[in-house]
Amino acid sequence: MYNLLLKELKLGVNPFFYILPLLTGALMLIPGWLYFLVILYFCFITVPNLFGGYKSQNDLMFTGMLPVAKKDIVKAKVALIVLLELLHIVIAVIYGLISVRLYPNLTYYFFAPSIGFWGLCLVMLAIFNLLFIAMYYKTAYKYGAASIVSITAATLFAGGAEWLGIQSPLVHDLFKGSGADSITTQLSILFACIAIFAIFTFLAYHIGYKRFLKVEI
Amino acid sequence: MLVLDIKHLNKHYEHFSLKDVSFQLEKGYIMGFIGINGAGKTTTIKSILNLISMDGGEIHVLGKNITQHEVELKQEIGYAFGDINFYSRSKIKTLTNVVKSFYRNWDDETYRKYLKKFNLIEDKKIAELSTGMKVKYSLALALSHGAKLLILDEPTSGLDPAARDNLLSIFQELVQDGEISILFSTHVTSDLEKCADYITYIHDGQIVNSAEKEAFVDAFRLLNGTKEQLELVKDRLISYKTNSFGFTGLIHTKDFEPSPGIVSAIPNLEEIMIYYSRKEEAYV
Numbered sequence: 001m002y003n004l005l006l007k008e009l010k011l012g013v014n015p016f017f018y019i020l021p022l023l024t025g026a027l028m029l030i031p032g033w034l035y036f037l038v039i040l041y042f043c044f045i046t047v048p049n050l051f052g053g054y055k056s057q058n059d060l061m062f063t064g065m066l067p068v069a070k071k072d073i074v075k076a077k078v079a080l081i082v083l084l085e086l087l088h089i090v091i092a093v094i095y096g097l098i099s100v101r102l103y104p105n106l107t108y109y110f111f112a113p114s115i116g117f118w119g120l121c122l123v124m125l126a127i128f129n130l131l132f133i134a135m136y137y138k139t140a141y142k143y144g145a146a147s148i149v150s151i152t153a154a155t156l157f158a159g160g161a162e163w164l165g166i167q168s169p170l171v172h173d174l175f176k177g178s179g180a181d182s183i184t185t186q187l188s189i190l191f192a193c194i195a196i197f198a199i200f201t202f203l204a205y206h207i208g209y210k211r212f213l214k215v216e217i
Numbered sequence: 218m219l220v221l222d223i224k225h226l227n228k229h230y231e232h233f234s235l236k237d238v239s240f241q242l243e244k245g246y247i248m249g250f251i252g253i254n255g256a257g258k259t260t261t262i263k264s265i266l267n268l269i270s271m272d273g274g275e276i277h278v279l280g281k282n283i284t285q286h287e288v289e290l291k292q293e294i295g296y297a298f299g300d301i302n303f304y305s306r307s308k309i310k311t312l313t314n315v316v317k318s319f320y321r322n323w324d325d326e327t328y329r330k331y332l333k334k335f336n337l338i339e340d341k342k343i344a345e346l347s348t349g350m351k352v353k354y355s356l357a358l359a360l361s362h363g364a365k366l367l368i369l370d371e372p373t374s375g376l377d378p379a380a381r382d383n384l385l386s387i388f389q390e391l392v393q394d395g396e397i398s399i400l401f402s403t404h405v406t407s408d409l410e411k412c413a414d415y416i417t418y419i420h421d422g423q424i425v426n427s428a429e430k431e432a433f434v435d436a437f438r439l440l441n442g443t444k445e446q447l448e449l450v451k452d453r454l455i456s457y458k459t460n461s462f463g464f465t466g467l468i469h470t471k472d473f474e475p476s477p478g479i480v481s482a483i484p485n486l487e488e489i490m491i492y493y494s495r496k497e498e499a500y501v
Contacts, residue, residue: 010311057306065268067320214270
């Protein structure tokens with residue numbers, strides 16, 4: 001599995017996509033922006049390009065010929081997605097820390113880059129992973145429909161969360177009111193979201209693997 | 218010892234089926250796998266590599282079932298696809314470094330030896346290689362991980378005569394020691410006349426014949442005669458063509474009874490393939 005992941009990192013991913021998080025992350029410096037977008041750029045740009053590359057380079061056939069188990073083929077791709085997602089989040093978090101220090105007295109209409117907000121980003125990516133990976137492995141090469149559905153769902157989640165943050169007193173309080181100052185509340189939200197991310201991504205892998213077994217390469 | 222043993226392979230698609238495909242390849246030989254485009258060569262090869270699921274039948278490579286020992290057997294199988302490119306914008310060096318990490322028997326020394334022998338330059342990108350060089354690169358990879366069975370799908374298609382001849386000589390060299398076996402699909406039958414020991418002919422998803430080259434050709438006769446004589450043998454011919462002088466037709470040797478005036482000759486592989494593929498048309 002490890003050599004397959006290395007294969008993805010060396011062959012599958014254009015170095016541009018390792019730099020992209022630095023560029024999209026810098027958008028965290030826009031005061032009071034809709035910060036979900038920073039992470040969504042991974043779904044908008046990296047994923048379709050990455051999987052388009054796999055398709056044009058005949059990766060499915062190439063990997064299918066290697067002495068590796070089908071299970072590991074799916075596992076490595078899922079691991080790669082998670083790795084890139086974490087890269088985007090970690091870099092965005094760093095820019096976020098700079099952002100809150102740059103504008104200490106800003107009133108945020110949308111979510112501020114708080115610990116809880118990063119948790120919500122993970123849930124957004126969890127939804128994205130579940131839909132994208134499960135749909136992609138129906139064919140293991142068609143990424144268009146999977147991208148459209150998963151991106152739409154992730155965007156709807158982000159929009160819904162922002163709407164609740166404004167409309168719902170409970171959510172508002174958790175993320176922007178008294179909850180924002182409580183480190184316990186924020187960490188609890190984060191851990192719950194990490195758990196959701198882990199469960200959804202594992203489920204995505206499991207469904208993807210089951211579907212991949214039926215794929216004719 | 219059998220390197221490859223295919224028994225009753227069946228695979229159904231909406232518009233095409235492999236029907237009861239069976240053939241065997243002995244260790245240390247080259248088998249030509251021939252058939253017209255769309256006859257089922259690539260589907261059979263994909264089944265051998267467990268890239269597609271079989272609807273029925275069994276495939277054993279080096280005595281082991283491919284579906285049960287896929288990962289282990291793929292260590293022993295080398296491949297070259299004439300018409301498919303992988304990561305063509307990457308350098309040979311980059312691709313090799315990735316590929317070698319998957320093979321436990323990878324030997325760098327052997328790899329260097331073949332790079333030199335095949336004049337492959339590591340800094341070149343795959344896209345910069347000619348068709349023949351791409352096949353040679355695939356061979357260099359396969360041989361460096363100690364592949365015992367080489368599966369080559371149309372490796373000589375699109376090659377010029379010199380490159381083709383060069384590649385065929387390489388194939389013959391490889392099997393000389395008796396360790397390596399080659400299954401080689403092609404529709405360019407002249408390649409096989411030069412280097413194959415066995416011929417397996419597939420037509421419309423079914424194996425017509427799988428035999429030693431001489432025996433394979435000997436199972437058919439090409440007949441020439443007048444239009445009147447055609448009437449005598451018409452029913453037994455696989456198919457025939459008529460012209461102003463008379464007819465030319467293909468017949469199974471077992472169905473042929475010498476009769477005065479009809480000239481019989483041993484056909485070449487191309488003639489067998491051409492007349493066989495006319496078989497359906499004749500009844501339309």
